Amino acid sequence: MEDAVEALARKGPSSAEIADWIRTQIRSNRFVPGQRLVEVDIIRQTGGSRFKVREAYQRLAADGLVEIEEFRGAKVRGASMDEVRQLYRARAALEGLCAADFTERASKADRERLQEIAAAMEECVENERPEEFGRLNAEWHQLLMRGAGNMVIEQVVKRLNSPVHHLLFGTFYRGERLREAAHDHREILAAIMANDAAGAEKAMRGHVENGLKFLRELDEAVHFHS
Amino acid sequence: MEDAVEALARKGPSSAEIADWIRTQIRSNRFVPGQRLVEVDIIRQTGGSRFKVREAYQRLAADGLVEIEEFRGAKVRGASMDEVRQLYRARAALEGLCAADFTERASKADRERLQEIAAAMEECVENERPEEFGRLNAEWHQLLMRGAGNMVIEQVVKRLNSPVHHLLFGTFYRGERLREAAHDHREILAAIMANDAAGAEKAMRGHVENGLKFLRELDEAVHFHS
DNA sequence: GCGAACGAAATTGTCAACAATGTCGTCATC
DNA sequence: GATGACGACATTGTTGACAATTTCGTTCGC
Numbered sequence: 001m002e003d004a005v006e007a008l009a010r011k012g013p014s015s016a017e018i019a020d021w022i023r024t025q026i027r028s029n030r031f032v033p034g035q036r037l038v039e040v041d042i043i044r045q046t047g048g049s050r051f052k053v054r055e056a057y058q059r060l061a062a063d064g065l066v067e068i069e070e071f072r073g074a075k076v077r078g079a080s081m082d083e084v085r086q087l088y089r090a091r092a093a094l095e096g097l098c099a100a101d102f103t104e105r106a107s108k109a110d111r112e113r114l115q116e117i118a119a120a121m122e123e124c125v126e127n128e129r130p131e132e133f134g135r136l137n138a139e140w141h142q143l144l145m146r147g148a149g150n151m152v153i154e155q156v157v158k159r160l161n162s163p164v165h166h167l168l169f170g171t172f173y174r175g176e177r178l179r180e181a182a183h184d185h186r187e188i189l190a191a192i193m194a195n196d197a198a199g200a201e202k203a204m205r206g207h208v209e210n211g212l213k214f215l216r217e218l219d220e221a222v223h224f225h226s
Numbered sequence: 227m228e229d230a231v232e233a234l235a236r237k238g239p240s241s242a243e244i245a246d247w248i249r250t251q252i253r254s255n256r257f258v259p260g261q262r263l264v265e266v267d268i269i270r271q272t273g274g275s276r277f278k279v280r281e282a283y284q285r286l287a288a289d290g291l292v293e294i295e296e297f298r299g300a301k302v303r304g305a306s307m308d309e310v311r312q313l314y315r316a317r318a319a320l321e322g323l324c325a326a327d328f329t330e331r332a333s334k335a336d337r338e339r340l341q342e343i344a345a346a347m348e349e350c351v352e353n354e355r356p357e358e359f360g361r362l363n364a365e366w367h368q369l370l371m372r373g374a375g376n377m378v379i380e381q382v383v384k385r386l387n388s389p390v391h392h393l394l395f396g397t398f399y400r401g402e403r404l405r406e407a408a409h410d411h412r413e414i415l416a417a418i419m420a421n422d423a424a425g426a427e428k429a430m431r432g433h434v435e436n437g438l439k440f441l442r443e444l445d446e447a448v449h450f451h452s
Numbered sequence: 453g454c455g456a457a458c459g460a461a462a463t464t465g466t467c468a469a470c471a472a473t474g475t476c477g478t479c480a481t482c
Numbered sequence: 483g484a485t486g487a488c489g490a491c492a493t494t495g496t497t498g499a500c501a502a503t504t505t506c507g508t509t510c511g512c
Contacts, residue, residue, distance in 0.1 A: 015284075038493070051466060054494090058241075058281050062288030071473045071494055086378035093323040094316060101315070152312035156382055265464070277496065280464090297464055297503045 015055035018048045022060060023162075026076055033078025037066060065162050079163040081219050087160050088212035092205045094153045095141065099188060099204035101148035103197040110147035111192070117143065118189050125182045133178060140185070144204075164215070177214050184210060241281035244274045248286060249388075252302055259304025263292060291388050305389040307445050313386050314438035318431045320379045320386075321367065325414060325430035327374035329423040336373035337418070343369065344415050351408045359404060366411070370430075390441070403440050410436060 013021070022042065025031040042053045057074045060066040066074040079087070102110070117140045124133040145154040184207035191199035239247070248268065251257040268279045283300045286292040292300040305313070328336070343366045350359040371380040410433035417425035 036493095040493080049467065050494095055280070055284050058284035059288050062285045073494060083378060086376045089323060089327070089376060090320060090379050090382060093319040097315060097319040150312045150315060152309060152386070153316050156316060156386070160378070160382070262463095264462090266462090275496065276464095276498095299464060 013046055013048050013052070015048070015052040015059070018042065018046050018052055019056035019059045021046055022056060023065065026065060031076050033076050035076045036072075037074040037076065039073065063159055063162060077163060081216070084164055084215060085212060087164065088208055088215075091157055091160055092208035092212075094157055095144065095208055096201040096205040098145045098148040098150060098153055099192065100197040100201040101150065102144050103192045103195060103200045105149055106147035106192075110143060114140070114143055114147070114189065114192070118185055121182060121185060125178055128178075130178060133181075137181070180210060180214075181207070239272055239274050239278070241274070241278040241285065244268065244272050244278055245282040245285045247272055248282060249291065252291060257302050259302050261302045262298075263300040263302065265299065289385055289388060303389060307442070310390055310441060311438060313390065314434055314441075317383055317386055318434035318438075320383055321370065321434055322427040322431040324371045324374040324376060324379055325418065326423040326427040327376060328370050329418045329421060329426045331375055332373035332418075336369060340366065340369055340373070340415065340418070344411055347408060347411060351404055354404075356404060359407075363407065406436060406440075407433070 022031070022037065031037070037057070039050055039053050042048070042056075043050055046053070048056075057066060057068060061068045061074065065077060067077045068074045102114075106114075117136055121133055121136045121140070124130070124136065141157075142154065145151070145157065184203065188200055188203040188207060191197075191203050248257070248263065257263070263283070265276055265279050268274070268282075269276055272279070274282075283292060283294060287294045287300065291303060293303045294300050328340075332340075343362055347359055347362045347366070350356070350362065367383075368380065371377070371383065410429065414426055414429040414433060417429050
C-alpha cells in the first residue's frame with residue numbers, strides 16, 4: 001500500500017485536500033485577498049475535478065476564508081483592521097480562559113512540555129531564528145488549549161486566525177516583537193507554574209492584546225488589508 | 227414582484243436556503259442527533275436540486291451541525307456532555323468579554339434597548355411565558371454582542387450554540403430556571419448601568435456557567451446526548 | 453435456530469455536457 | 483474623444499446519467 005501520493009495519482013485529491021491546498025496558498029500569500037479563485041485554474045493546479053473544487057469552496061466559505069458570489073465564483077476574503085481587532089479581542093478572551101484552565105487542570109506532562117517549548121523559544125530569540133520561533137509559538141498556544149481540556153476553543157481559535165494567518169509568518173516575529181513575545185511568554189509561564197490561574201489569564205490576555213497592538217502599528221505603516 | 231415564495235417556485239431554493247431549512251429542522255428537534263440526512267428526502271421536502279443539497283451539507287459540516295462520512299452521507303451531529311462543557315466555557319469567556327465591552331462602548335440607544343428587553347423579560351417571568359422569554363433572551367444576548375461592537379464574536383457564539391440550540395427551546399426556560407436566569411440578567415444589567423465593566427463581565431460569566439450547571443442537572447436526569 | 457455468503461435495492465460519489473450569467477473588447481454614434 | 487450598444491469569450495450554475503459503495507433482506511449450510 002502506497003501513501004497519499006499514490007492515492008492522489010490514482011483518484012485525484014479529495015475536496016478536503018483541495019481545501020487544505022487552497023488554505024496553504026492563502027496562508028503563504030500566494031493567493032492574496034480579493035483574488036478570484038477561478039475553478040479551472042484550481043483544477044489544473046490540484047488535479048481535482050470541478051465538483052470537488054466547488055465542494056472545497058463551500059467549506060472555505062463557511063470557514064470565512066473565501067467569499068462566494070453568485071456567478072462570480074469564490075475570491076479570497078480580506079479582513080478590515082476593525083475585524084482584526086474584534087478577532088483579537090475574541091482570541092484574548094478564549095486563550096485567557098485556557099491559560100486559567102490550564103493552570104488548574106493540566107497534567108504534569110503537559111506542564112513540563114510547556115516549559116520545554118518555552119525554553120526552546122528562548123534559544124530562538126537569542127539566535128534570531130524567527131521562523132523556528134513562529135513554529136514553536138503555534139505549538140505552545142496549541143498545547144495550552146489542549147492542556148486546558150478544551151478542543152472546542154482550539155478549533156475556534158484556529159478559525160479566527162485564518163484570515164490573518166498569512167501575516168503571522170514572515171513579517172510578524174522579528175526584532176523587537178520577538179523579544180516582546182518572549183517576555184509575555186515568561187510572564188504567562190511564571191503564573192501557571194505558581195498556580196495563579198487569574199494571573200495566567202490576565203497575562204495571556206495582555207499577550208494577545210500586544211499582538212493586536214503590533215498589527216495596528218504595522219497597519220499604520222503599510223496598509224496591507226483590503 | 228412577489229417575494230421569496232415566488233422565487234422559490236420558479237428556481238428552487240439556494241443552497242444557503244436549504245442549509246437554513248435543515249438548521250431549522252435540527253433546532254426544532256424534527257431532525258435528531260444521529261439521524262441520517264438522505265439526499266432524496268431533503269430534495270423532496272425542499273424542492274432543491276441534489277447539487278444544492280450537497281452544497282448545503284458542506285456548509286453545515288463546516289458549521290459542525292452535521293457529519294459527513296464517505297458513502298454514508300450526512301447525519302446530524304450530537305454533542306457529548308464534555309463537549310457541551312467546553313462550549314459553555316468558551317461562551318462564558320466570549321460573552322463575558324462582550325458584557326465588559328458593552329459597558330465601555332455601547333451607545334445610549336443600545337443601553338436603553340437593553341433595559342427595555344430586560345423589563346419585557348421580567349413580565350414573561352411573572353406571567354410564565356417561557357417561549358416569549360426564550361425569544362427575548364436570544365435578542366438580549368445578541369444586542370449585548372452587537373453593542374459591544376464585536377460581530378465576530380456574535381458569529382462564533384451562534385456557531386457554538388448550534389449543537390445544543392434545540393435544547394434551549396422547550397425544556398430550557400421553565401419554572402426555577404426561568405427565575406434564575408432573570409435574576410442573573412438583573413445582576414448583569416445593574417453592573418452595566420453602573421459602568422462597572424469588570425462586574426458585568428463576572429456576572430455574565432456566572433450566568434453562562436449557570437446555564438451549563440442546569441444542563442448538567444438535566445443530563446443526569448435524562449441522557450439526551452448521543 | 454444461527455451465522456455467513458450472496459445479491460438486489462438504496463444511497464452516495466463522480467463526471468461531462470449544457471444553460472445562464474458575467475466580462476471585456478469592438479464598433480458605431482454623437 | 484466619450485459613451486453606450488452589441489457580441490464573442492470566459493466563467494459559473496444546473497442537470498442528468500452512470501459508477502462505486504453501503505445496506506438490508508434472503509438463502510444456504512451447519
